[in-house]
Amino acid sequence: MSDRSGKFAGDDPFEIARAWLAEAEETEINDPNAMALATVDQSGLPNVRMVLLKSIGADSFVFYTNYESAKGAEIAASGKAALVLHWKSLRRQIRVRGTVTREDGPEADAYFASRSLKSRLGAWASKQSQPLGSRADLMAEVARVTAAKGPNPPxxxxxxxxxxxxxxxxxxxxxxxxxxxxxxxxxETHENAWEITRLSP
Structure with a gap:
C-alpha cells in the first residue's frame, strides 16, 4: 500500500502491534495491556469482558485465565475469539479475530511462578464464574488454600x-x-500470506 506509512508501516502485523503497545505503555495511565475479549456461548450469544494481554508473540496474542471460567469454556467449545485493544491517549485501536489454542506448558508454569503470591493463591481459591455465597466465603477459601499450598503454590x-x-x-x-x-x-489460514486492505472510516 503506497499510503501505508508512519505508524502503519511494516511487513509484520505483530511487530506493528508490539510497537503500538510500547507507545501506549508510555502514555496510558492504567493497564495499557487491557483488552476486550469476545467469545460466544453455545447458543451463539456473545460475551465480552476486559482481560489483560500478557504478550504479543511472533504469531499470536497471549493472555492467561482460569480454563473453567465462562470465557475458558466458551473458547474450548468454539476454538475462536476476538479482542480489541483501545488506547484513548493515542486515539488508536487494534482489532483481532482468530483461532485459539492453550498455552499450558513450561511457559505457563514460568508465568504463574512470576506472579505475586496473593495472585497465585487467588487462582487456587477462586472458582471463577461460579456462584459465590459471600465475600467471607471467598476469604475463608483463600485462608484454607494458603494453609494447604504454602508459600510456593504450583x-x-x-x-x-x-x-x-x-x-x-x-x-x-x-x-x-x-x-x-x-x-x-x-x-485465509495461518499458512497463507497476509492481504492488506485500506478500509473506509
Missing amino acids: RPAYWGGFRIAPVEIEFWADGAFRLHDRFVWRR
Whole structure:
C-alpha cells in the first residue's frame, strides 16, 4: 500500500502491534495491556469482558485465565475469539479475530511462578464464574488454600494461557473530521500470506 506509512508501516502485523503497545505503555495511565475479549456461548450469544494481554508473540496474542471460567469454556467449545485493544491517549485501536489454542506448558508454569503470591493463591481459591455465597466465603477459601499450598503454590491444572492466532488484524487510528485511517490484514489460514486492505472510516 503506497499510503501505508508512519505508524502503519511494516511487513509484520505483530511487530506493528508490539510497537503500538510500547507507545501506549508510555502514555496510558492504567493497564495499557487491557483488552476486550469476545467469545460466544453455545447458543451463539456473545460475551465480552476486559482481560489483560500478557504478550504479543511472533504469531499470536497471549493472555492467561482460569480454563473453567465462562470465557475458558466458551473458547474450548468454539476454538475462536476476538479482542480489541483501545488506547484513548493515542486515539488508536487494534482489532483481532482468530483461532485459539492453550498455552499450558513450561511457559505457563514460568508465568504463574512470576506472579505475586496473593495472585497465585487467588487462582487456587477462586472458582471463577461460579456462584459465590459471600465475600467471607471467598476469604475463608483463600485462608484454607494458603494453609494447604504454602508459600510456593504450583500452577493449577485449570489455570493457564490462551494464544489467539489471528486470521484478521485491523489497525485503526483517529483522523480529522472523523475520517479515520483503517488497515486490515487478512489471511485465509495461518499458512497463507497476509492481504492488506485500506478500509473506509
